[in-house]
Amino acid sequence: MADHQYDVVVIGAGPAGEGAAMNAAKHGKRVAVIEDKLQVGGNCTHMGTIPSKALRHSVKQIIQFNTNTMFRDIGEPRWFSFPRVLKSAERVIAKQVKLRTRFYARNRVDLYRGRAHFLDQNRVEVQGGIAGREILCAQQIIIATGSRPYLPEDINFTHQRIYNSDSVLRLSHTPRSIIIYGAGVIGCEYASIFVGLGVKVDLINPGERLLSFLDGEISDALSYHLRDNGVLVRHKERYSSVEADDRSVVLTLESGKKIRADAFLWCNGRTGNTDRLGLESIGLEPNSRGQLAVDEHYKTEIPHIYAVGDVIGWPSLASAAYDQGRSASAEILKDDYIRFVNDVPTGIYTIPEISSVGKTEEELTDAQIPYEVGQAFFKDLARAQITGDTVGMLKILFHRETKELLGIHCFGDQASEIVHIGQAIMSQPGDLNTIEYFVNTTFNYPTMAEAYRVAALNGLNRIF
Template sequence: MAVHSYDVVVIGTGPAGESAAINAAKHGKRVAVVEKQSAVGGNCTHRGTIPSKALRHQVRQIMAFNTNRMFRDIGEPRWFSFPKVLARSQRTIDQQVAMRTNFYARNRVDLYFGVARFKDEHTLMVRDDHEGIEELHAQKVVIATGSRPYRPADIDFRHPRIYCSDTILSLNHTPRTLIIFGAGVIGSEYASIFSGLGVKVDLIDTRDRLLSFLDDEISDALSYHLRHHGVLVRHNEDYASVEGDEAGVTVELQSGKRLRADAFLWANGRTGNTDELGLESIGLQANGRGQLTVDEHYRTEIPHIYAVGDVIGWPSLASAAYDQGKNASDDLLDEPFRMVEDVPTGIYTIPEISSVGKTERELTQARVPYEVAQAFFKDTARAQITGDTVGMLKILFHRETLEILGIHCFGDQASEIVHIGQAIMQQKGEANSLKYFVSTTFNYPTMAEAYRVAAMNGLNRLF
């Protein structure tokens, strides 16, 4: 059995693992990465962010075609099957894999495909699909193994009509009706996707409002538009049983309600991928959700072993994971380090949502004298041209200093628009001011112009 020595070994090739490995390699370290799947990219590329967002894009195009009057001159509205739409998304996945494989090759990072398990604090055993074993010795280790859907034992996920957010991507038919349990980010996104394909969706929420971490106005807007597209949202519910048969799935709720649909999607919670790492060999222990605890430098209780990305829990975003990987890598290289904070939220429902900073509820509880600046997309020329008039930009700012305290956006391109406000929020002193948007010339017509419209609206409230 061959033994290979490295300065850094990274476990996992999702956003967190990739950024940690490439950053270390660019600083002249000898680096290896281990990937359990047969191709790089992690769950982000193969089961999460990339396929679901590519799928969403195809559905938006279908919805635009079916609702645009101009296209009615071409023909009647068209129905598209879920597998056919999903197949288009595979092209994006293939492009991502090819690009990311090239990253490792260009930076001379060694790739090992197999399951990594700790032998001791500095040694990993990598077992491939053919039972071949490689031994890797590392000065530093970065655990970036990501997460997978939490799957309760009392639900039979082997049943052909019962899915989790991973297996839903292998759905080979288009159900007429679908029950989604869990109304978090993943559940809400899939509710948008399936309802956009004409599927009747029941969305079961264990809480009293959708995505309660969002600004209340934005959460309310999401609820309205999901219902507008035919999603029935049921709040404050939990399941008693989920039973599948040849014709569909029956869900008994603890409230006594009985729901029936062609298929069932579980989208409630995720578990860190730590169960195969052999953590007991090195004295580390994951919590009940399979997540590792780290300090402010992403170090576990063993200082030369780091953990980043979904495997450490919040915020469980690909964007944050990428930053965490780089910053952990900077720390082990003794480079300048920063903790990832104030991460913008990107939620790819239809329409999409993005926010950064404080919500109205948080500012009110903290007794901060804030004011609201608003711009509705229906009033902007660019949205009127594209027809994407649903949504708004909302800026929360300090009444006295005009400091930007929060940016909340709902509608087309929200995840792009938010970054303009984010850039101003991160400035120091007087540079962080609502006045920036009034004194800056924006291209016309653009969605970015909403910042000028909102800023004028906000300043008018002060006088």
């Protein structure tokens, strides 16, 4: 059996693998992608970003229907089952798979179905594929295998009432109550989704506050609104045991508390998908969470083998993964486009959503940087009053003396869209990166973007 020869072999067809493969193919390289799932798109499309955000959108529409007085004249509040709401996500997933499959075909990237396993530093075997055993040989290899939920061995995830952030998408009913363990991004997003469906939610946070990497004021706002919507948040709690039977799940905490619910959802950490790649045969060793170390060009300890996306850890975002993949292939191509992705905005799709870029107040205070704050509350914006989405705020942090933008933090409807205006101005050179841009620019009215002008005036009025 002859080996298949390629310039670049990419392992994984998620955002990182797609970014790497498309960039290399468009520059004339012969590229192959190995994917062990039946369809392209990776965890992002099938288990993570796309389904959870589609779920969130549907639940947000349900909440708007049930709280809008105009609809109350038509009928009583309505609640929808989790499986019914999930169907909207399935339609989006199908469209995304069709789109991405077309990308590979149009760019003449060979797609191999099966599990990748290293034979040596230049040869990868495709196991379990339709065509049987195949061997791909390449000058450069990019590992973009993504991640999966970290599952502790002392919890029985085969039980019908115990779920993780992947398996919850197979939930066939709507539980009356659910315990969510882990209050990171995924845990907070699912807490918003389930409470929006009328489910009683206990959110267990091993840390001291929600999403501690956020600006403190934004974190506090999220905590308040989750509680206001009915989520019971418990901080500084760790599990001792999780026991389930045919009727319920009981979570016992180290503090001695016991919580009973219809279902249990584990959202506490992820593991890189490296355990079945045969990395021991090429001398690569992942860390305890299955993640690979890379340099600023995404090279592993083996110079011609790269790693990108969730498999290298932070920031574990689809948006960043795509850019990391492009950068890795740009390094292979010796292209001018290469950057180490370390300035990505956060996008957290809770209800309301959160997005930020740049420094937080805590970071600026610790660094003893003289900054000031400009605020715009959505309740005061005409566009928010029209749509009814009045919860939230935009906060701009800027240097008191130079007026340089230091951080943009947004909480509320369309936050992940609004933040990009501030991100674009922050990236400008010299005097163009100042809060005065927002005062000297005319924004459409009424829009949510107008919040920048309001917040800029608010901040500049604080300077004396």
